[in-house]
Amino acid sequence: MSTSELSNQGNPTNRLNDDEIDLKELFIALWKGKWVIIATTIICAAVAVAYALTAKQVWTTKAVITYPQVKDFADYQQMVSGFQPVFDVYQESGSILVSNKLDNLYAPQTLFNIYVQQFELQANKIAYMASNAEFQRELSLLQTGTEGGAEEEIRDRKSSLYSAWYSKLTAVVEKTSGRYTLKAQLSNANDSYAFLTGYVDFVAEKARSIAIDNFSSIVSCKRSEIVQQKALFTDQAKGSLFNERVQAQYALEIATAAGIDKPQQNLNNEDLFVINIGANALAAKVKVLDNLTELSIIEPKLHQLNAKFDLLKNLTISPDVEFKTFQFIESPEKPISRTSPKRSHIAILGVLLGGMLGTVIVLIRYAFAKKD
Numbered sequence: 001m002s003t004s005e006l007s008n009q010g011n012p013t014n015r016l017n018d019d020e021i022d023l024k025e026l027f028i029a030l031w032k033g034k035w036v037i038i039a040t041t042i043i044c045a046a047v048a049v050a051y052a053l054t055a056k057q058v059w060t061t062k063a064v065i066t067y068p069q070v071k072d073f074a075d076y077q078q079m080v081s082g083f084q085p086v087f088d089v090y091q092e093s094g095s096i097l098v099s100n101k102l103d104n105l106y107a108p109q110t111l112f113n114i115y116v117q118q119f120e121l122q123a124n125k126i127a128y129m130a131s132n133a134e135f136q137r138e139l140s141l142l143q144t145g146t147e148g149g150a151e152e153e154i155r156d157r158k159s160s161l162y163s164a165w166y167s168k169l170t171a172v173v174e175k176t177s178g179r180y181t182l183k184a185q186l187s188n189a190n191d192s193y194a195f196l197t198g199y200v201d202f203v204a205e206k207a208r209s210i211a212i213d214n215f216s217s218i219v220s221c222k223r224s225e226i227v228q229q230k231a232l233f234t235d236q237a238k239g240s241l242f243n244e245r246v247q248a249q250y251a252l253e254i255a256t257a258a259g260i261d262k263p264q265q266n267l268n269n270e271d272l273f274v275i276n277i278g279a280n281a282l283a284a285k286v287k288v289l290d291n292l293t294e295l296s297i298i299e300p301k302l303h304q305l306n307a308k309f310d311l312l313k314n315l316t317i318s319p320d321v322e323f324k325t326f327q328f329i330e331s332p333e334k335p336i337s338r339t340s341p342k343r344s345h346i347a348i349l350g351v352l353l354g355g356m357l358g359t360v361i362v363l364i365r366y367a368f369a370k371k372d
Contacts, residue, residue: 026366036361037358043354048346058338058340059186061189061193061196061332063181063196063330064329065326066180067112068112072324075323077106080106086222087101105215124202129165132195134187169199193333204326219317229301234299248285261280263277
């Protein structure tokens, strides 16, 4: 072994110099491999542009809604308020306890919550999607492509299709304000706009119908309650009338046997059969009781119940009353730009990726060449 070789082996500085990256050589290698970098960049950019041009477009239409104003449901509130006396409590003292059971039915928050719930309900989305041409086309293609397939596979693919379409109609709440942003996504601006506006109106009718149905259910329950109370108090009144008639008849017989025809002041009126009014008055009482048909005289509560029942018969719940369960803060408008794909972004990313990939290829080739 020569002296120079021994010197090189024993000098660590020389070994470090061999391992260091020479920037000048690196730039030279990159320059020599510029056509590889350019070609890779062009290929990746072309692929990115092709993808951007052929990828399925998504256009998003938005709307922002919040609680309705009083003017939006004034007719509904007036209809509900007309039934208020039916729910009030009439006390024996003559005072009235006004019930608040109906107040919540036309509260803005109640009506708005009904709308939001119906917007998110999958059954409503399914019913609405059934009328959409694009959905029907995709469903038809799925059914055609799965003919003869396993039932489980068909079911899974249908489930995936429905899930994808559920996500095309969304309602996102802003927690600070309580407002909801409604979104609809389809493959072009016109369809996206029509998809959202159609579903907003579809759900509005559902929510209006449910609000009326809720009110009808409460009124129906109250009507049943009044009917039951009427039957109960009527039976009680008839029982009281019968007892009063029997007691008056016995008292009449006793007074007749005692020869007491006219009222007597010195007789005890705390006996079971009071005869101090005399046989003549008792006979008249028996006659009146026999002909008595107005049971509310015996049971005053029947008068109140009859009045409420008559009011229910005269009032009607109109299923066609028009009102709104929400108001727009921002009405739906046709989108002017697509949500995806962002073609310019994809093209830029393609160029960057191509440049990076070409650089990596050149550097790897340089590293292997240096080792050799």
